[in-house]
Amino acid sequence: MTGKLTKSQSKYIKSLQQKKVRDLNKQFVVEGVKLVRDLLNHSGIVDYLVYTGDNEDYAFAFPERAFHTSPKELAMISSLKTPNKILAVCNQGLPFDSKRARVFGQLDFSKSIIALDEISDPGNLGTILRLADWFGIKQIVCAPGSVDVFNPKVVQATMGAIFRVNVQTMPLVDLIDSAPSEMKAYLADMEGENLYTAEVSSPFILVMGSEGHGVSAEIRKLVPSVISIPQFGGGESLNVAVSTGIILSEFCRKLG
Structure with a gap:
């Protein structure tokens, strides 16, 4: 099930272009089909997805966490000069749910x-x-x-x-x-x-x-x-x- 992007969500996503907001909320934005496709292997860090009409396949990968919007609205909240058709709001600092998981807050000195x-x-x-x-x-x-x-x-x-x-x-x-x-x-x-x-x-x-x-x-x-x-x-x-x-x-x- 997907919903429609709200005005408050749009405002918040736009604000994540500022470092102080990212630091405060421990979140960041990922834009574009290529990067969102990579997120399918790391779905544990995704808070929610925002997509336009022709990207519903990605929305089904994040049930209850996908919101539809218009290309015009997406362009208004995008940080890109040429906005893409999809973006994701992601959490910083969470371990990834994949075989390539990383542990935050630690360094492995056996590796370069x-x-x-x-x-x-x-x-x-x-x-x-x-x-x-x-x-x-x-x-x-x-x-x-x-x-x-x-x-x-x-x-x-x-x-x-x-x-x-x-x-x-x-x-x-x-x-x-x-x-x-x-x-x-x-x-x-x-x-x-x-x-x-x-x-x-x-x-x-x-x-x-x-x-x-x-x-x-x-x-x-x-x-x-x-x-x-x-x-x-x-x-x-x-x-x-x-x-x-x-x-x-x-x-x-x-x-x-």
Whole structure:
């Protein structure tokens, strides 16, 4: 059974574009057929679904939690410039009801971790989640001051990886101090050992810096192993997401 979206629900969904509202209610919005299709494997985090007339098949997947609306109304509450035909209001911090379930509030130091030092661009963070998912890295730690992982632009850029990668926020100093001694941390920088000749061990922590300032001096003091992507042509620097992809590819190649 489905119902019609109410005005109060519309207002609330629109308000979830604000971080303070997301933080207060521990909810976020997922938009688009592709991402909602991924949610079918993680239905435990879905509070309710909003759809237009030609997406009733998805509504049947969430009985008692689906609400119909018009394309015009959906466009008014969407965060996208070109609104899609379906969205879901989801809960933050609930364990997923799938074989790929993740445990929130914990880090598994037997598995590798990507540590991000105040990444501010939503597209970059979303792409890094997507890269982590592709290369089998299921844990990301963001330093305080990073863009919110539940920002609508981040969610869209992950292309569903947000449902499969455990993202937490904590000071990177605490992360590095908590890691066991046998877990080596690597810091990416313009000046460091050649990525393609450096030795790599697993599990690892890969520290990537912000787009504008790189890795903070405080973290640099804690991570002596610095690696660099060699430059073969022109250009001042690489985008942080591009750099992350190159490094993960080489790490995975070396580690098999």
